Amino acid sequence: MSEPDVLDEVTPELVRRVEAALADDQAEDVRSLLAGLSATGQAEILEQVAEPERDKLVAILKKDLDPETLIELDEEILEDVLDQLDSKDIAAAARELETDDAAAIIEELPEQERQEVLAELPAAERAEIESALAYPEGTAGRLMQRSLVKIPDGWTVGEVIDHCREATDLPDDVYDIFVVDPEGRLRGSVPLGRMLRTKRPVPIADIVDPDIPSVPASADQVEVAHLFRDKNLVSCPVVDVRGRLEGVIMVDDVVDVIDEEAEEDILRMGGVGIDDMHAPPVRTARLRAVWLTVNLATAILASLVIGQFEGAIEKIVALAVLMPIVASMGGNAGTQTVTVAVRALATGQLTAANALRFIAKEAAVGGLNGMIFALLMGAAVVGWYGDWRLGAVIAAAMICNLIAAALAGTLIPLSLQKFGVDPAVSSTVFLTTVTDVIGFLAFLGLATVFLL
Amino acid sequence: MSEPDVLDEVTPELVRRVEAALADDQAEDVRSLLAGLSATGQAEILEQVAEPERDKLVAILKKDLDPETLIELDEEILEDVLDQLDSKDIAAAARELETDDAAAIIEELPEQERQEVLAELPAAERAEIESALAYPEGTAGRLMQRSLVKIPDGWTVGEVIDHCREATDLPDDVYDIFVVDPEGRLRGSVPLGRMLRTKRPVPIADIVDPDIPSVPASADQVEVAHLFRDKNLVSCPVVDVRGRLEGVIMVDDVVDVIDEEAEEDILRMGGVGIDDMHAPPVRTARLRAVWLTVNLATAILASLVIGQFEGAIEKIVALAVLMPIVASMGGNAGTQTVTVAVRALATGQLTAANALRFIAKEAAVGGLNGMIFALLMGAAVVGWYGDWRLGAVIAAAMICNLIAAALAGTLIPLSLQKFGVDPAVSSTVFLTTVTDVIGFLAFLGLATVFLL
Structure with a gap:
């Protein structure tokens, strides 16, 4: 989806001109720049214009704001825009929208303002919106419109x-x-x-x-x-x-x-939330820190494994140089498997009926690529350090870790799904824990046994 | 999308019963099991039944195969199914489909069979399909249907x-x-x-x-x-x-x-292709190996950096134990940034108009989380090794790498997009190269300067 969008009406140039007009308080210029835009276009402008200018823009648009624009806005920006509209404006917008869209907007309001907006609406529309709000978000009842033949x-x-x-x-x-x-x-x-x-x-x-x-x-x-x-x-x-x-x-x-x-x-x-893009930096940092803390715990776990082999590393420093390669290849191969498994689970292509076959295939793929990269890496190490035993150890560790990655990459998302946890959220962190631990353990362990 | 789908007609139980009936060559049972299914249901069954049974299933269905089923199939499976149908069957299916769907199926055939199928079609339909095929895949001309009022x-x-x-x-x-x-x-x-x-x-x-x-x-x-x-x-x-x-x-x-x-x-x-799931193991392994080779190159680059500090590691083995933590945290923080950037580029929310603001925000987020995890990790290391200078070095390296991750996580996808490369494909591999190299360089470099 990376092609430039020639059908797109909002160009960076337009955004810049709107921002310039806002900075100079040229309300008329702003209105004429936005005149021909669709609701989605207006929404894109609101999302791309920076904070203090955005507030000015809302103040200028106010009644000219297409109600459909509100439903196209990202949640963070919507809250911001609603903050600046009073109950009458919001009620007027709600009246022009389908029930489902009106409910989605009114839901974003704090309880007191929500009541004020509902009070501004005619009884029939109020009743429809209230009955839509009675269905939980994310259900068919919330999504439906009531006007039909x-x-x-x-x-x-x-x-x-x-x-x-x-x-x-x-x-x-x-x-x-x-x-x-x-x-x-x-x-x-x-x-x-x-x-x-x-x-x-x-x-x-x-x-x-x-x-x-x-x-x-x-x-x-x-x-x-x-x-x-x-x-x-x-x-x-x-x-x-x-x-x-x-x-x-x-x-x-x-x-x-x-x-x-x-x-x-x-x-x-990717370890981020749905409203990450438009949240202010401190909030974004806090939300992401949760994920990074989990990652820190797994990284420390992996380094505890390395800590067990300090003696071996002291004797053969090459082990420290080479060990990240084994862990990284496992992590990448495992991510490939996890990605396919998570998507196949989400789209219903991976079920109890074909799970065993899927695991067997992934193990085969892991074994095949394990052997290929074991040969490559083994040969490179022999060339680099002139030590065939070190080459053999890294080759064996590579095969172990790529097969472990294939098994973990399938079993982790399948188990998470079974226990009702969304495999998209947490599969990768469990996976990299496995591939780091097995990668360091296999390489440093085999080295301790065969090289010392 | 991980909730169990209660509206789904294809249960693992059904797939198992179909497979059992196929194994026993009970053609009538198979037909009655599949009788009530929609085209999508038929397609799901074809995708989930394993190879030798699938061929039997196609042979049994043949003329009962809903033509719409073909357009729902994954590309790999479609080729497989088409292999078993003769030109007459395919032409009959094509006649029942919309032009765009018929063209999509006929395109999958080898050149000679394609001509045979087209020859079986009435002149008018053949002309329509040929003119659809004249438009490249992925264009509006290919997507459109010609029957309209x-x-x-x-x-x-x-x-x-x-x-x-x-x-x-x-x-x-x-x-x-x-x-x-x-x-x-x-x-x-x-x-x-x-x-x-x-x-x-x-x-x-x-x-x-x-x-x-x-x-x-x-x-x-x-x-x-x-x-x-x-x-x-x-x-x-x-x-x-x-x-x-x-x-x-x-x-x-x-x-x-x-x-x-x-x-x-x-x-x-995730480093996999669109038809990964249904490809045979050897093909999947080969396709994924391309990505793993790129990753191997970056991992070797990172280990060359470590190689420059063998002397430091020999003196302080703790460096080898701790260095993966710095690299891993950078990689994860950078992946968060890349994910947001790639999506924002794809959906048109990140453009030349707000790129600078986006980069500044990410740098701020990187700096904030860098300081938090620098404190955490620094304190942990002081507690672990009782060496406050080692703690200070890892803290400083952590801040460096998280800011580097934020900058690389924004600049890499923006540059790729600018040069017409899909940022979704290659951003992460460039990113981890940066975070590994900077992570090892900052930690081992600072250690060499201040601890030796």
């Missing part, structure tokens, strides 16, 4: 079309019409295209698709995303425990979920 | 509806109708929902949305994905260099692109 199962195509022509509050992005029975239970759906192609007197029941997927309001958003992906859905109805139609989830909300999840996995594997 | 700009809503009722070959997933001028140039689009709400005599020109985004057929699929995400699109028209409407890209194809790109970034950062 719901049709009794006795109507004809003509009646449905007339109903749509009369209703004024229909969302513009309707793609499917949902059919319900008298109790409000979902009976199926009709794609708009199909309805358009059907003659008016045909009963809607004749063209309804009864076998459509639906999700319970309590379903996890990650599962909902899987479902959209697997069935190539554009929208999916959400039902309550009795099968009654509650709302509909649209694909664009799911795209955001897919993005977020992939982003989270990437960042977690 | 194209309407002259002089029609009324009634005429459009009648046209849709008469046309039998309309795709079921039509969400927008595209309006073109007499030269075939795109004039705008009308969402189906809006058309349904409009009275028959209204001219289509009155309700057309002229300001819709469109992409050139040569646009990169990653940019297309950005556009869908930024504008929350469900479909997007594709035009040729003269602005003539060529086809339409649907959101479900874009979801696949987003998935693939995120997947690629994750795997690349």
Whole structure:
């Protein structure tokens, strides 16, 4: 994803001009620079403009701020922007948004301001947002919107079309019409295209698709995303425990979920949190320090292992020079295995059904590459130090460590998953502990036995 | 993404039962086990069943194989499955698929078989697939489908509806109708929902949305994905260099692109390729060996640095025990920075406009954590070895290396991006080279100056 984005409307040049105009307090210039931007463009500008200028920018935009901009903002920046808007502004923005988006924004507010904003809203919208907030974050109930076309199962195509022509509050992005029975239970759906192609007197029941997927309001958003992906859905109805139609989830909300999840996995594997980029330095440092402390503990563990062999190192200093190579190769080979395992677990390609085969393959790969790099490294050491026994020791240690890396790289994420811990978060730290300890132990241990 | 997927139809239990039925050659059992599965479900089974059984499974399914299954398969497995189907089977599958999907499958075939499959297709479909294959992989032209509703700009809503009722070959997933001028140039689009709400005599020109985004057929699929995400699109028209409407890209194809790109970034950062999981062991080992060789070179470089200080290590063996801690902490802190930088570059949050601010923040974070871990580690070493000068040396080295890690962690991906290299692929290896070299150099160098 590193290609320059020619379709992108926000260029570094534009950001610089906005910052310059803000620094000079040229409110009109700022407004005209931002005039043609989409909500995402506005959001990108807000994210890229630095702190004191950003506050000015929000003050200038205020009522011109596209409500959609708020939902595109990174959480850290959103809190910042909301701080500067009063309850009336926020309520006005919330009224223009879909229920799910409005709920996501109101949730960020402190309890008291949240009540103030809700009080500014008309009763119907307040009730909808409150019922969305009643579902936990990350569930289908939170993700869904409530405005949809719901049709009794006795109507004809003509009646449905007339109903749509009369209703004024229909969302513009309707793609499917949902059919319900008298109790409000979902009976199926009709794609708009199909309805358009059907003659008016045909009963809607004749063209309804009864076998459509639906999700319970309590379903996890990650599962909902899987479902959209697997069935190539554009929208999916959400039902309550009795099968009654509650709302509909649209694909664009799911795209955001897919993005977020992939982003989270990437960042977690690198030992950082999801809001790392926009947090102030002290907060970022504190969040990252947790991970570094864990790493320090494992590094100390590894150096305790080295400490056991001080005598050997004192006699053969070359051991100190060469030992990081064995540990580093193990760490890298293991990271390759862990990366594949974590992704395969996340995408459902690695399960109890094929875990044994996966472990066997990784062990084979580790053994193969272990032998290749054992030969390479052994030969290099013989050339370097002219000592074939030292070469043989490093070769043997390399094979040991690459096989250990393969086993640890598969067994660690599988075990973490089994115990309900996200393997993306902690696999690598356990892995490098294993590859450092085994790497130093094998190399220095074999050296002690065969070289002293 | 590690929660168990309750909506998932393919359980390890099901895979095991399929494998057992295949081992006993119970073709009927296999068919009934797979009967209710979606295309994605079939694909998952094919991916999880091991090699000799998989061939049997393909032989049993053959004509029952849902063509959609083919497009869900991992590339390695797809090649395997295609090997066992003859040209007629593949042509039959291609006819049922959208042009873009059919092209993606036919592209996997060796040249001769590709010609055979194309020869089996009716002329019109062959021409469509050939013209899709004329666009390079990863472009909008390849991603688009050609079947769409194209309407002259002089029609009324009634005429459009009648046209849709008469046309039998309309795709079921039509969400927008595209309006073109007499030269075939795109004039705008009308969402189906809006058309349904409009009275028959209204001219289509009155309700057309002229300001819709469109992409050139040569646009990169990653940019297309950005556009869908930024504008929350469900479909997007594709035009040729003269602005003539060529086809339409649907959101479900874009979801696949987003998935693939995120997947690629994750795997690349871990030093593995996109088809690593399903490749046979020898091929996986060979692909990974490339990355391990690069790592070996950097590890040797680091050990050459250590080699310069053999004299110091001989006198103070504690240096050998402690030096991996300094290097490891630098590597981990740097990985945190690199991860954030690579993601921020990929998502367009880090640009020339805010690069300096980003670097300054990372340096501050590095300095802060450097001081914290310098204190911790310094105190630990004083306690461990009772030598406050050794403690001071490791503390100073720790601060140096964490600041170096922050600078390298930002400058390396920024420079790679500038020179057109994907920062996800190679940032970490350059980074660990820097943190190993600086880590050993600072610690052993300071020790030589102050302790000997």
